[in-house]
Amino acid sequence: MIEHLKLRNFTAFNDLSIDFSPRVNVIVGENGTGKTQLLKAAYGLCAGAPLFKNKPDTSDEELTTKLTDKLLRLFMPLDDRLGRMHHQGSSDQAYLHARFAHDQKIAATFFNNSKSLVIQDRSNYENYQSEAVFMPTKEVLSFMKGFTSLYERYGLSFDQTYQDICLLLDLPEVRPETLHERSKWAMDEIAGVCGGRFVFYGGGKVTFKTENAEYSANAMAEGFRKVGMLSRLLETGAIQPGVSGPLFWDEPESNLNPKLMKLLVQILLELSRKDQQVILTTHDYVLLKWFDMLMDKGKEHHVRYHVLYRDENRKIKVDSVEDYRAISPNAIADTFNDLTKEQVNKMMGGLGQ
Amino acid sequence: MKLRERDIEIDFTSAIDALVFDQMKRNQPNYHGIGEMCRVDFVVELDTAIIFVEVKDPSSPKARTEGLTKFQQDLNDGTLSAKFAAKFVDSFFYRWAEDKLSKTVHYLILVTLDSGVLPNLSDEVAKKISPAGKSCTRWQRHPVQNCQAFNIETWNQNFPKWPVTRLASL
Numbered sequence: 239m240i241e242h243l244k245l246r247n248f249t250a251f252n253d254l255s256i257d258f259s260p261r262v263n264v265i266v267g268e269n270g271t272g273k274t275q276l277l278k279a280a281y282g283l284c285a286g287a288p289l290f291k292n293k294p295d296t297s298d299e300e301l302t303t304k305l306t307d308k309l310l311r312l313f314m315p316l317d318d319r320l321g322r323m324h325h326q327g328s329s330d331q332a333y334l335h336a337r338f339a340h341d342q343k344i345a346a347t348f349f350n351n352s353k354s355l356v357i358q359d360r361s362n363y364e365n366y367q368s369e370a371v372f373m374p375t376k377e378v379l380s381f382m383k384g385f386t387s388l389y390e391r392y393g394l395s396f397d398q399t400y401q402d403i404c405l406l407l408d409l410p411e412v413r414p415e416t417l418h419e420r421s422k423w424a425m426d427e428i429a430g431v432c433g434g435r436f437v438f439y440g441g442g443k444v445t446f447k448t449e450n451a452e453y454s455a456n457a458m459a460e461g462f463r464k465v466g467m468l469s470r471l472l473e474t475g476a477i478q479p480g481v482s483g484p485l486f487w488d489e490p491e492s493n494l495n496p497k498l499m500k501l502l503v504q505i506l507l508e509l510s511r512k513d514q515q516v517i518l519t520t521h522d523y524v525l526l527k528w529f530d531m532l533m534d535k536g537k538e539h540h541v542r543y544h545v546l547y548r549d550e551n552r553k554i555k556v557d558s559v560e561d562y563r564a565i566s567p568n569a570i571a572d573t574f575n576d577l578t579k580e581q582v583n584k585m586m587g588g589l590g591q
Numbered sequence: 592m593k594l595r596e597r598d599i600e601i602d603f604t605s606a607i608d609a610l611v612f613d614q615m616k617r618n619q620p621n622y623h624g625i626g627e628m629c630r631v632d633f634v635v636e637l638d639t640a641i642i643f644v645e646v647k648d649p650s651s652p653k654a655r656t657e658g659l660t661k662f663q664q665d666l667n668d669g670t671l672s673a674k675f676a677a678k679f680v681d682s683f684f685y686r687w688a689e690d691k692l693s694k695t696v697h698y699l700i701l702v703t704l705d706s707g708v709l710p711n712l713s714d715e716v717a718k719k720i721s722p723a724g725k726s727c728t729r730w731q732r733h734p735v736q737n738c739q740a741f742n743i744e745t746w747n748q749n750f751p752k753w754p755v756t757r758l759a760s761l
Contacts, residue, residue, distance in 0.1 A: 523707040579749060585737030586737050589750075
């Protein structure tokens with residue numbers, strides 16, 4: 239679980255600190271306020287976990303290489319240069335810092351001519367072994383066959399979140415007795431709504447199976463493929479409440495029928511209640527509102543909304559609130575207000591003004 | 592003139608006339624008298640237009656749980672928009688019979704909901720008032736020029752000349 243993230247002079251951020259809820263975090267903000275960058279930075283700093291899991295005596299050098307490579311592959315800066323991720327116009331070094339549960343920390347710096355990160359602090363970081371999951375904006379079931387090997391061989395214009403998610407989806411299923419009760423519930427709910435289940439044969443081959451027939455995954459609606467990814471990640475244990483690291487999800491609403499959103503929010507709230515941290519970005523009123531509507535403090539739900547905005551000096555700031563109504567500025571609500579104003583102007587001219 | 596529906600008060604001082612349209616007390620001016628007809632709360636006459644106003648206040652601090660549950664149910668299953676539409680149609684019919692429909696009519700619904708719900712609710716009500724978005728070449732006039740829902744905040748932003756106040760909060 240990631241508790242705190244600090245970014246200084248990094249990409250779009252001049253100086254930003256954010257405290258995450260251990261349950262659900264919803265990041266909102268207009269385009270260009272760095273929502274995805276924030277998500278990727280936090281995900282990137284979680285990348286040491288698998289390293290120590292597989293090799294407990296990983297050296298500082300290996301960690302540095304891994305984290306540098308991860309950031310480059312996630313952010314894909316111009317010319318693949320780390321220095322390009324340095325905040326433009328800043329003379330101080332870029333600084334990334336994350337604090338996880340049990341006071342595990344990682345902090346790294348770089349300058350605009352650096353080739354590699356410099357680790358400044360890694361207190362207990364070797365104990366951080368919960369692997370994070372990043373769900374990118376696009377669904378991948380329609381193109382994951384062969385994607386991973388192509389990604390390794392060629393310079394595809396996909397950031398590494400796509401490769402990572404394909405690898406996780408292709409893992410084998412966990413043993414039924416290991417499957418968390420809430421994961422099983424969520425998978426059944428998703429299968430109920432989709433009318434069947436996605437079946438993974440390995441190597442990225444995916445089909446969709448109903449009671450009587452089997453179809454190509456590509457024949458299914460994009461929204462089904464998206465929730466199908468969530469179902470599969472639960473099935474493989476990549477998302478396992480209480481065990482896995484944070485689930486980062488960039489705009490879950492894209493390609494999703496608004497009717498599926500209620501179920502998605504129900505599932506995320508339920509998983510979070512069982513100690514699955516969720517950090518997502520959204521532009522969507524319906525998704526945001528479902529969190530507001532379905533959040534039940536009595537059920538130990540907790541949702542924190544983080545609003546990214548640019549201040550009068552164009553610096554990106556964050557305001558974190560616990561209540562949906564306190565979100566300000568709320569670009570999503572403002573859009574609805576603009577629609578209201580536009581209709582009044584178009585249909586009523588200056589009446590009442 | 593200030594018109595009041597429970598705790599909500601709208602100041603139509605700049606209007607030519609403003610009346611409580613759904614007046615069902617015999618001893619009051621503008622007694623409506625036909626209980627079978629649906630009724631909007633207010634009718635306001637301006638220089639160039641007539642405004643029908645319906646007020647619904649689910650966010651009232653005095654709202655009771657049963658009432659809110661019913662309201663939510665009505666909102667979800669489309670009954671609320673159907674009721675809003677019926678109120679407009681019957682009130683329009685009534686005003687026609689009074690021979691008081693010589694100007695363009697707007698239907699403004701003041702409903703204390705989140706601003707995100709309002710554009711969709713506006714469209715839903717408009718769709719239930721004939722001609723329901725369809726074009727009818729024989730029609731020479733449109734019964735309603737603008738049918739739109741507002742909350743207190745968006746109402747006040749858009750109609751500063753007709754300020755809305757929640758009296759209980761004063």
